Amino acid sequence: MIATASVLDVRNLSVDYMTSRGAVRAVDSVSLEVAKGEFLGIVGESGCGKSTLLFAIARLLSPPAEIASGSVLFKGRDMVTLGETELRHIRWHDYSVVMQSAMNALNPVMTIGAQLKDAIEAHDNMPAQRVRARSEEVMRLVGIDPLHLKSYPHQLSGGMRQRAMIAMALVFTPELVIMDEPTSALDVVAQRSLMLQIKELQRRIGFAAVFVTHDMSLVSHFSDRLAVMYAGQVVEIGATRMMFEDPKHPYTKGLMQSFPSISGPKQRLVGIAGSPPDLLRPPSGCRFHPRCPSVMTRCLTEEPPLYVRPDALVKCHLYSDDA
Amino acid sequence: MSYLVRRLEFFAITLWAALTINFILPRVMPGNPGQAMLVRFHGRVSPQAIKTIEAAFGVRSDQSLVQQYFQYLGNTLRGDLGVSLTFFPNTVGDVIKQGLLWTIGLVGMATIIAFLLGTLLGMLSAWWRGGIFDALLPPVFIVISSFPYFLLALLALLLFSITLDWFPLGFAYDLNSSINLSWSFVGEVAWHGFLPALTIVITSIGGWILTMRNTMITTLAEDYVKMARAKGLSPLRIMLTYAGRNAILPNLTGFAMSLGFVISGAILVEIVFNYPGVGFMLLQAVNSEDFALMQALFLLITVAVLVAVLAADILTAWLDPRTRDTA
Amino acid sequence: MAVRIITDQAPVETPMVSSQSGVVGTLARALVSNRKALAGIVVVGIFAVVSIFAGVIAPYDPNAIQFEPILGPSRAHLLGTTGNGQDIFSQLVWGTRQSLFLALVAGLMATVIAVVVGVSAAYLGGLWDHVLNLFTDVFLVIPTLPLMIVVAAYAKGGGILVLIAVIVITGWSYGARQLRSQALSLRNREFLEAARARGERSFYIIVFEILPNMTSLIVAIFLGAALYAVLAAAGLQFIGLGDSNDLSWGTMLHWAQNNGALLAGSPLWVLAPGFCIAALGAAFALLNYAFDEIGNPALRPVRRTRT
Numbered sequence: 001m002i003a004t005a006s007v008l009d010v011r012n013l014s015v016d017y018m019t020s021r022g023a024v025r026a027v028d029s030v031s032l033e034v035a036k037g038e039f040l041g042i043v044g045e046s047g048c049g050k051s052t053l054l055f056a057i058a059r060l061l062s063p064p065a066e067i068a069s070g071s072v073l074f075k076g077r078d079m080v081t082l083g084e085t086e087l088r089h090i091r092w093h094d095y096s097v098v099m100q101s102a103m104n105a106l107n108p109v110m111t112i113g114a115q116l117k118d119a120i121e122a123h124d125n126m127p128a129q130r131v132r133a134r135s136e137e138v139m140r141l142v143g144i145d146p147l148h149l150k151s152y153p154h155q156l157s158g159g160m161r162q163r164a165m166i167a168m169a170l171v172f173t174p175e176l177v178i179m180d181e182p183t184s185a186l187d188v189v190a191q192r193s194l195m196l197q198i199k200e201l202q203r204r205i206g207f208a209a210v211f212v213t214h215d216m217s218l219v220s221h222f223s224d225r226l227a228v229m230y231a232g233q234v235v236e237i238g239a240t241r242m243m244f245e246d247p248k249h250p251y252t253k254g255l256m257q258s259f260p261s262i263s264g265p266k267q268r269l270v271g272i273a274g275s276p277p278d279l280l281r282p283p284s285g286c287r288f289h290p291r292c293p294s295v296m297t298r299c300l301t302e303e304p305p306l307y308v309r310p311d312a313l314v315k316c317h318l319y320s321d322d323a
Numbered sequence: 324m325s326y327l328v329r330r331l332e333f334f335a336i337t338l339w340a341a342l343t344i345n346f347i348l349p350r351v352m353p354g355n356p357g358q359a360m361l362v363r364f365h366g367r368v369s370p371q372a373i374k375t376i377e378a379a380f381g382v383r384s385d386q387s388l389v390q391q392y393f394q395y396l397g398n399t400l401r402g403d404l405g406v407s408l409t410f411f412p413n414t415v416g417d418v419i420k421q422g423l424l425w426t427i428g429l430v431g432m433a434t435i436i437a438f439l440l441g442t443l444l445g446m447l448s449a450w451w452r453g454g455i456f457d458a459l460l461p462p463v464f465i466v467i468s469s470f471p472y473f474l475l476a477l478l479a480l481l482l483f484s485i486t487l488d489w490f491p492l493g494f495a496y497d498l499n500s501s502i503n504l505s506w507s508f509v510g511e512v513a514w515h516g517f518l519p520a521l522t523i524v525i526t527s528i529g530g531w532i533l534t535m536r537n538t539m540i541t542t543l544a545e546d547y548v549k550m551a552r553a554k555g556l557s558p559l560r561i562m563l564t565y566a567g568r569n570a571i572l573p574n575l576t577g578f579a580m581s582l583g584f585v586i587s588g589a590i591l592v593e594i595v596f597n598y599p600g601v602g603f604m605l606l607q608a609v610n611s612e613d614f615a616l617m618q619a620l621f622l623l624i625t626v627a628v629l630v631a632v633l634a635a636d637i638l639t640a641w642l643d644p645r646t647r648d649t650a
Numbered sequence: 651m652a653v654r655i656i657t658d659q660a661p662v663e664t665p666m667v668s669s670q671s672g673v674v675g676t677l678a679r680a681l682v683s684n685r686k687a688l689a690g691i692v693v694v695g696i697f698a699v700v701s702i703f704a705g706v707i708a709p710y711d712p713n714a715i716q717f718e719p720i721l722g723p724s725r726a727h728l729l730g731t732t733g734n735g736q737d738i739f740s741q742l743v744w745g746t747r748q749s750l751f752l753a754l755v756a757g758l759m760a761t762v763i764a765v766v767v768g769v770s771a772a773y774l775g776g777l778w779d780h781v782l783n784l785f786t787d788v789f790l791v792i793p794t795l796p797l798m799i800v801v802a803a804y805a806k807g808g809g810i811l812v813l814i815a816v817i818v819i820t821g822w823s824y825g826a827r828q829l830r831s832q833a834l835s836l837r838n839r840e841f842l843e844a845a846r847a848r849g850e851r852s853f854y855i856i857v858f859e860i861l862p863n864m865t866s867l868i869v870a871i872f873l874g875a876a877l878y879a880v881l882a883a884a885g886l887q888f889i890g891l892g893d894s895n896d897l898s899w900g901t902m903l904h905w906a907q908n909n910g911a912l913l914a915g916s917p918l919w920v921l922a923p924g925f926c927i928a929a930l931g932a933a934f935a936l937l938n939y940a941f942d943e944i945g946n947p948a949l950r951p952v953r954r955t956r957t
Contacts, residue, residue, distance in 0.1 A: 587795030
């Protein structure tokens with residue numbers, strides 16, 4: 001699984017929320033890698049820590065959240081150790097962020113053009129004409145008439161706003177684009193259209209993408225690799241195709257069985273019994289053990305590491321070397 | 324545009340409300356203020372002035388209420404507000420013109436300074452969250468802003484004018500000087516006006532700081548601020564253009580709405596310092612039962628507040644493109 | 651349709667309060683843990699005790715002019731005497747009654763009107779909302795002190811009732827606006843839809859479903875109104891409106907100012923009532939702010955994070 005040219009290499013990253021009741025570990029020792037040009041999807045239920053993980057990687061956490069330990073190697077440098085001033089140089093230029101709701105992520109009192117200009121001028125001393133030219137270029141790239149550079153966010157439709165955000169994210173053709181559920185706020189048709197557009201842009205520009213979502217079917221069509229998160233930990237990570245055909249972790253299996261497929265024989269839908277744990281006092285041993293249909297005695301006391309299998313990494317004792 | 328039209332509509336309606344209140348009050352209150360005034364004016368004023376008072380206060384019974392109302396409205400809008408008892412034989416119009424200048428100078432400037440400074444401090448306090456600034460500020464300013472204006476004025480008077488003798492006891496300028504545009508006169512005015520202005524700034528700034536801090540905190544949690552950080556923009560730019568410019572919008576509306584309270588406090592400050600503005604004049608009018616002057620001052624102050632509100636609305640429309648598009 | 655991962659957990663929602671005892675319990679707990687609120691409660695409590703036991707605490711009859719005027723503080727006269735030969739401390743103690751009374755009564759009445767107007771506007775909607783809104787805004791903008799002065803002047807000074815009336819007339823609009831906003835946001839929540847679907851009448855919905863959820867705001871508004879009442883009453887009495895022969899902190903200031911207390915060397919005559927006014931006002935302000943914090947957790951003090 002180790003790619004020789006990995007753009008992003010996250011190692012044992014942990015994020016804590018400092019609450020009045022103590023530190024809540026929202027992300028627990030997560031490790032993952034993204035190769036150049038690869039599309040990695042991160043899926044999980046609400047509250048599993050996927051968005052927190054994303055913002056930790058992008059160094060965009062705000063109090064009370066903070067990185068407790070671990071490293072995030074981006075292009076060879078550990079982002080966790082970089083100060084704000086150093087970070088500012090690589091922000092947007094080398095990696096950019098696309099957020100869930102463009103209506104909230106765009107400054108309501110500035111035109112799209114002004115916000116693009118801001119991003120450009122923060123990193124480059126381009127003459128005004130070139131700024132203009134580049135802005136128009138990225139707008140056309142995502143299929144928006146450059147006329148809309150003069151528009152305010154509230155004057156655009158939802159789909160257009162989202163695409164404007166993507167245009168902004170690509171203005172410096174970064175190597176990594178981090179996306180936090182960018183399609184959740186759209187209807188199905190717009191969702192598919194946006195995803196196709198993102199894939200097309202990826203093909204043309206060649207950026208790596210980390211895409212967080214709770215929508216399994218969407219991510220199954222578009223991602224190369226998939227990471228499944230549960231209770232702040234990555235429980236399985238591997239090629240998307242393999243995960244759908246042969247899910248290994250009981251949780252992943254449960255997910256796959258939770259939604260119907262259009263083709264094939266009618267199946268009974270099976271959910272996953274129980275509810276996600278309280279992260280202030282997580283279960284001992286394997287965090288999934290209270291809900292696991294294949295639970296064993298050692299699962300209650302021993303937290304499984306990420307076992308290496310030929311086509312996936314699985315955090316489950318069922319796949320231990322001596323199983 | 325429709326936003327501004329609605330605000331102008333509001334302006335007109337409130338103005339009408341103030342005029343109507345002026346009209347109704349002397350007629351529902353016990354006693355007959357109009358009659359009382361006429362007795363004191365008897366034989367000393369022009370017939371025109373008598374007519375004005377009658378229409379405003381409803382003394383003559385041969386005119387119907389509606390007729391009186393329109394007479395009163397007409398007079399007022401033409402600027403015919405009657406004759407002042409306190410400053411006899413000057414007309415009310417002349418008298419309030421004088422006071423207006425002083426009040427706008429003192430109160431206007433002090434309020435604007437307090438608003439701008441308070442907004443800036445509130446913004447910084449939210450930006451540097453968790454620091455000493457933020458921990459000290461709220462309790463200190465909550466207490467200060469609940470302090471009655473006039474009390475602070477009295478304290479200032481006691482400490483700086485009486486005990487330390489650093490500043491004069493009141494009024495706008497030295498009683499021996501005459502009004503002119505020389506530097507020494509301007510200096511005098513500044514010296515006399517310093518304590519009153521300081522009082523107004525200190526008591527009102529707390530409110531601006533606190534509300535700006537609160538809106539700024541909410542704004543800083545917004546996604547577009549996170550985006551601005553993600554884009555690598557400089558902290559100053561984020562604070563001002565992304566957070567500040569959005570956070571100040573509700574504050575502007577709040578500024579407009581609370582202007583009425585600010586003016587009230589300023590009036591009391593004028594009274595304590597015997598500053599010859601419209602507030603002090605209002606007190607004099609009340610004490611000498613000069614109802615015509617009193618009414619006119621009430622109207623004037625209301626109009627001043629309305630104009631300020633309209634100005635704040637225009638500013639909001641300019642700063643927030645969303646308001647221009649809403650119906 | 652996006653396929654959601656099925657779990658047994660219900661979607662997270664802000665807790666709904668629909669019983670009166672739950673509301674009081676939550677509030678009480680929240681208050682005690684907030685330092686600002688505690689300070690405010692203590693101060694108000696002290697004044698309340700003083701006003702109830704005024705007869706016991708005050709050493710002399712406040713109106714008795716038997717003493718030597720303009721005395722400094724001494725064991726016989728804790729705060730000295732006024733220009734008329736009255737004991738300042740006794741006046742202060744007895745004056746607490748009217749000042750506290752004015753603040754609470756005027757504050758309460760203003761709040762009631764604000765609730766009625768604000769919630770009705772939000773609930774009735776349409777033309778009613780528009781009209782009530784306009785009504786509220788007009789009263790909000792018209793400068794309060796000049797209006798109060800004009801009304802009180804026509805009433806020839808008037809007594810305590812006129813004072814309360816003018817304070818209430820000018821003070822309700824600020825709260826009405828805020829209440830309307832919150833009522834509007836609550837109006838469309840699901841639990842109200844459920845109540846309507848059950849066939850409950852509007853009145854029931856307003857009183858038993860909407861109001862309990864607005865308790866925190868209503869209390870905050872009451873505190874704001876009480877603060878306004880304290881300052882407004884003091885201001886009006888200071889100028890000489892209201893009955894100057896009444897005994898309250900404001901009237902004390904009026905007589906002090908009239909007798910040139912500051913210049914004549916009896917500053918305590920001004921400072922003592924002034925301090926009490928400021929203290930009571932500050933108490934209400936602190937409580938008000940504390941309720942803001944309780945209602946909006948984002949405003950609470952932030953602990954320094956480790957770097």
